[in-house]
Amino acid sequence: MPSKTLTFVFAAERGAPIPLTEHRCKAAVPVAGKYRVIDFTLANCLHSGLRQVLVLTQYKSHSLHKHLRDGWSLFNAELGEFITAVPPQMRYDSGWYRNAVDALRQNRYLIERSTADLLLLLDGGLVYRMDYAELIQHHREQQGPGGGITCALRQAGPGSAAGAVKVELDEGERITGIGSASGETGPYLSTMGVVLIDKTLLLEQIETLAAATEVEMEQGSDLATQLLAPMLAGRATAATAPKAYRFGGERGRVTQDRYWRDLGSTDAYFRANMDLLRAESPLDLYQADWHILTYQGQYPPARTVPGPTSGNEGIFVNSMLGAGTVIRGGGVSHSVLYPRVQVEDGAIVDEAILFEGVRVGANARVRRCICDKDVVIPAGACIGEDHRADAERFEVSEEGIVVIRKGQTI
Template identity: 25%
Template sequence: MTSKVISIVLGGGQGSRLAPLTQTRSKPAVPIAGKYRLVDIPISNCLHSNINRIFVLTQFNSASLNKHIKNTYHFSTFSTAFVDILAAEQTPTSAGWFQGTADAVRQSLHHLAVHEFDYVLILSGDQLYQMDFEEMIQQHVESKADISIATIPVHERDVPGFGILKTDAENNITAFIEKPKTGFEEWVSEVSPEMKEKGRLYLASMGIYIFNRKLLYELLESNDQTDFGKEIIPQSIQGHKVVSYQYEGYWTDIGTIPSFFEANLGLTDDIPEFNLFDKNHIYTRARMLPPTKVSGTHLEKSIIADGCIINASLINRSIVGIRTRIGLYTSIENCYIMGSDNYQTLEEIAAAKEAGVPAMGIGDRCTIKNAIIDKNTYIGDDVKINCNKKLPDGDYPTYTVVDGIVIIKKRAVIPSGTVI
């Protein structure tokens, strides 16, 4: 069945709520868990579900995402599998940027037309979850659905942040409302006993859709509507068979700095809700990095990626990304350090020391708490970050503060002795 499916991963818009992490990269290109990119999640879910024809639609700050996909997803010469980038482009029939999720797919339909397929699986590029799409596709076919929407039961307090669906006894979606603020009671749907026990009685759209090919072309070519969630889906419910595929596993929409931060630190739990150590592992770029070297460091509930040189005294509930260098007597707590794209040579480190400027990485005797350290940063000795009272939100040349989380910007230089 999956041989009849083509998948489209939406690269997202400007990602302003994830700034400054999206200042120079798109949301799907943001590094997670020290060695992956967000886009690796939907692509890996597809590959584990035997869906291996995948388009990634990109627009904003797409260079690093394009490079990652080019360097990562290679298939046999004799295979029909591919992960291809479709960037927003000017054509004789379309001169503008993608105006929304539906418009992005509409402008890309001519690229799909050369392939044989019956179903289109549409995914978001900025969510963290593990799902077997084969089961969803099977239900779609068996129920003779025109459109299937993956839904997840949520608590009443979460309802205002989602598109909420109402279903009947056969999982047919009978109504849809976008982010309601009041009157939740009438939107209660039938959920499993386990979800009822947790008070998760409302079905939220996960932004994961299956369309029959013919219907998708009809819907997108017959009007100029730009968004699936706000326009296409609600208006399709009355005239077409739209079915809910209920998912009850871990899923989070990484749209804000706090949600991104908690999703990453949650990976350090003894048994994390999102399990990196599962048979359905996450695919990413294969790097020929040396193993990590740790000296004199007390590690507690932390994830350390490849190629690091660590001399810190303490690393607690933190993720340390690839090629990270951390100096002597440094303490790291509740942090996500993204790492570096390259190593400095011994000569370059010595030259930096002689010039009195920080080397790449984190220096000696630093104390860093509740922070995200973006890639390729230069943090000197005796630096203290987020060690006292909660900082007010604000954006500064080398760092940003969001909800008490300090984000050190990509390539920022933090001189020795700095206190943030």
């Protein structure tokens, strides 16, 4: 059944205008010490048996295209398998993708020529693990002949990201309403960027949906909302109403950690990375038959060595270290270090996220900080301890996380 499904991964948006998306789209942001955000969605496709995947790209997409080429050239074109990036083709007009529905409309020809009968629509800017094959099976069981639309829903609560959507169901698990979750004080069901729809239904509705969703993609409109809201307005109680699939159920081959995160703000991004350093991580990266694939440079192993001046051993505690990282007499704790990071003699790195190629000079102190690629922290510098001084030099989030942009001089 997965072979009869064409998958669209939406990776065209910047997301919230945070410093980490200044040079890359949201789907290409590094996460968890070695991955890109999109790796989680693509790994779900791979393990779910989905071999026809179109990645819709647009905003500052070079980094993402390079990552897809280097890390995801896995499938055999002779067998009809592919992961292909599709920037705007401008077949209908000269415009970019305005939103997810418009992106589908602009690529209608790819849908029409596909032999698939189902379309799986995925937001490529989210972190979670899910067996889409079980979603497809559930859809066929519930929708019956002629198909329809099934939306995956997750359990959410008052602490959810801004702009979260609340979904209402009837006793038959049919979706009857969708709207803002603002003001909710208890648990509720929300969308999660996963929609399965019958191909014929989408082709019938696409022009109407496109006309009803004139919202710019950069404004972050929810994928499910764009599809469901116009449909519900016309047939909220019909037998063919959209149906729900509850994320984190017993079915499926992925261990049910029920973890789902939208890394749409600096603080959300920081918290998600720190989540992975808990004694029992809420996201299972170690399921033997559900690896998250990615591209990694061929770097030497990470290691610690004594400091050249102090002679003290380099140490790291409860941290992730990427390949090629060297700690020379410094100390790293509760931090995520990407490949080729250098921590020099006497430096202290605590609760920090250091992207590839970052160098921390001797005796520097870096706390509660995100350093983008190739940043150099001078010897003796102090970052993350004096809020006022940090705010004068860098961007500081609402929760006090310091962000040093790529190429920023310190």
